Amino acid sequence: MSKKNFALVIGGTGMLEGVCHWLTGEGYEVCVIHRNHKKFELMQEKSNYPHQLHSITVDYHDNEKLQLAIQEAKRKHGCYPDLIISWIHNSAPNALPTVLREVQYRNEPWKLIHVQGSSSFFVKENTTVPKMCEYRRVYLGFVLDDQHSRWLTHDEIAGGIIKVIKRDYKETVIGTLRPWSKRPS
Numbered sequence: 001m002s003k004k005n006f007a008l009v010i011g012g013t014g015m016l017e018g019v020c021h022w023l024t025g026e027g028y029e030v031c032v033i034h035r036n037h038k039k040f041e042l043m044q045e046k047s048n049y050p051h052q053l054h055s056i057t058v059d060y061h062d063n064e065k066l067q068l069a070i071q072e073a074k075r076k077h078g079c080y081p082d083l084i085i086s087w088i089h090n091s092a093p094n095a096l097p098t099v100l101r102e103v104q105y106r107n108e109p110w111k112l113i114h115v116q117g118s119s120s121f122f123v124k125e126n127t128t129v130p131k132m133c134e135y136r137r138v139y140l141g142f143v144l145d146d147q148h149s150r151w152l153t154h155d156e157i158a159g160g161i162i163k164v165i166k167r168d169y170k171e172t173v174i175g176t177l178r179p180w181s182k183r184p185s
Ligand SMILES: NC(=O)c1ccc[n+]([C@@H]2O[C@H](COP(=O)([O-])OP(=O)(O)OC[C@H]3O[C@@H](n4cnc5c(N)ncnc54)[C@H](OP(=O)(O)O)[C@@H]3O)[C@@H](O)[C@H]2O)c1
Pocket: 010, 011, 012, 013, 014, 015, 016, 033, 034, 035, 036, 037, 039, 058, 059, 060, 061, 087, 089, 116, 117, 118, 119, 140, 141, 142, 151, 152, 153, 154, 157
């Protein structure tokens, strides 16, 4: 039996839900980090491949519990993830480094899709990643039509991230970030 690809999606029950569904259709086993289990169950009900969606209920502000949860996921799947998609609020700056410490010993190439909010674009933080990690950065922008602007919909965000995975873009803005003065309030 061939080994199934394994993805970890941090914040996967929100705007990344569509990405999780797409990944299961592509044959991935998908571990989803979230806090609200009911939201995860609703997501599983919508899925064509519910058995490929796996819940990790943990608050990513709690580094110790997050570390244990990643170790447990690795034990269950018998391998490190091939793909991590990370959408983590700025209130948890230690969460991604905690996850990355747990996958640093993977000795085959793997991908990190680091999703960041609009304001991060102007900070350009330097993310340190393990040796075998292929780093991909995605900034969430906004949509500007004539004189009106609005934030991206979940479908636009999920579609943009799926495109990044398929085309392997290194750094992408979904929507636009310019002119910044025209961003939605
Ligand atoms: N353009 C931009 O710059 C930008 C930036 C940010 C957001 N947005 C928009 O704003 C909307 C709201 O963003 P959002 O991040 O609140 O929504 P979201 O993506 O819909 O939900 C956040 C995801 O992260 C999980 N999560 C949140 N806090 C967590 C924690 N402490 N520990 C573990 N998991 C956690 C949530 O699960 P639980 O609910 O179960 O915890 C959920 O899966 C988005 O849908 C997007 O359209 C736009």
